[in-house]
Amino acid sequence: MKIVYNILGTFNSGGMERVLANKANYFVAQGLEVAIVTTDQQGRSPYFPLNEAIQLHDLDINYTENNQHGLWKKIISYQRKQKQHKQLLTSLLQDLKADIVISMFDNDASFLYRIQDGSKKVLEIHFSRFKRLQYGRKGLWKIIDRLRSWQDVSIAKRYDRFVVLTEEDKQYWGNLPNIVVIPNANSFVPNCQADVKAKRAIAVGRYDYQKGFDELIALWRKIYEQKPDWKLDIFGHGPLKNKLQSQINQLGLADVIRLCSPVWDIEKEYCQSGLLVMTSRYEGLPMTLLEAQTYGLPMVAYACKCGPRDIIRDGENGFLVEEHNQEMMVARLIQLMENENLRWEMGRKAKEMSTDFTEAKVMRKWLDLFNQLTP
Structure with a gap:
């Protein structure tokens, strides 16, 4: 079985990157083929160690370039990058011939389910249903956040499976027939005990x-x-x-x-x-x-x-x-x-x-x- 993950990059030290590294390493050890496709790696090494058997592909889209732009320029640039992203990812997936392709609810989530490469598509989210509304932004950004939050539900419905992390979050997505709860795993094997005496x-x-x-x-x-x-x-x-x-x-x-x-x-x-x-x-x-x-x-x-x-x-x-x-x-x-x-x-x-x-x-x-x- 061949599994392909999609993520912005593996260079960060965040929880999502740690979880991906843990899963990819575990599945390879179980005999599965695993590939990770990034968009913004820019030659940087993965922060968390990855088994050498894991295939790494970077599409060089670089969405983070948009962070320095104003709203309208950001929207125009994002649409251009989305088109490029879809074209390059479609070509790569057709070559990889994966059994299952997974989106981590990143920039590929809006179109990955439409790519016809013969694989099943899974969407997993590492935040809550309300992540886009937590910032409490005002004006036009508030409208955009609410629109994208509504679109998230529409997108989630289109995948073969949609994986959330908690029973609590599952309730917030409504009655989706494809929703599944799988929590994050803790891969640490403790070799010490917390010193509760420490101040x-x-x-x-x-x-x-x-x-x-x-x-x-x-x-x-x-x-x-x-x-x-x-x-x-x-x-x-x-x-x-x-x-x-x-x-x-x-x-x-x-x-x-x-x-x-x-x-x-x-x-x-x-x-x-x-x-x-x-x-x-x-x-x-x-x-x-x-x-x-x-x-x-x-x-x-x-x-x-x-x-x-x-x-x-x-x-x-x-x-x-x-x-x-x-x-x-x-x-x-x-x-x-x-x-x-x-x-x-x-x-x-x-x-x-x-x-x-x-x-x-x-x-x-x-x-x-x-x-x-x-x-």
Whole structure:
């Protein structure tokens, strides 16, 4: 069986890229052929290691060039790139002769299902149904976001299977006959245990609007007033790094909050932390929660759409906090900081519950799906 994935690039250190690398490596190890098609790789190496047997193809479309343009120029350029993308991808897929071709709901999603190459088409989404509306943009952008959100449903219907990450998100898409729930897998095999005695909180994610680190930094000022001996390390990179650092400096928190570059051995950082905090405005199924609980790390997260509710049982392996309720977020964090026994017990429960997302369980669901599509 031959599987082809489509994604903008594999050079980022994000959760979607990690999930793709894990799946591709796993399927190759199971004897499947796997190819990854990118549009914006630009010669950069994959951030996460990929098995040498995985075929890599870049179409050199470079959608990210549009980011520097204004609205109208961006629209015109995007249409031109879409046409080029469809032509090049059609030609490549006809050569590859795959059994299943997968879109990760990137720039190919709007036309991949129309390509007649003999393969079954699968669409998978790594965010929530409402991802386009989370930014709360105004004016013409608001209209565009709402239009594209409506189009997402129309597109999803056209694929042989549409895979979402959570039962919660499935409800938001309506009664689609082709929808399937398959969560992300956690591929980490823990070789250490979180040190819940450590007075260090950890957060992980890209420095962008989605992750809500601006809100985390703002509320940490209140944490600092009561727990000045606790540190916060935020691992990631992204366009808002300088803005976030300025916010840290302005609040006088430079001694307790660090913006840390991504690391290969993030598990080491989990094991040196006392708790994990997540303030995302939206998610799909956050890898940082899946990973952290494997190491027995208690978690505090906003109950955003979607994902945290599928991982955290409030009061058992962590705390769920109403979105943007900074007062409650501060209260829950301080509650954990003041109670080492509670951190230990929640961490123990988190490690126990992490078995629901093992690689073997999740990949079995993917293999079953592939077999259903290609009997």
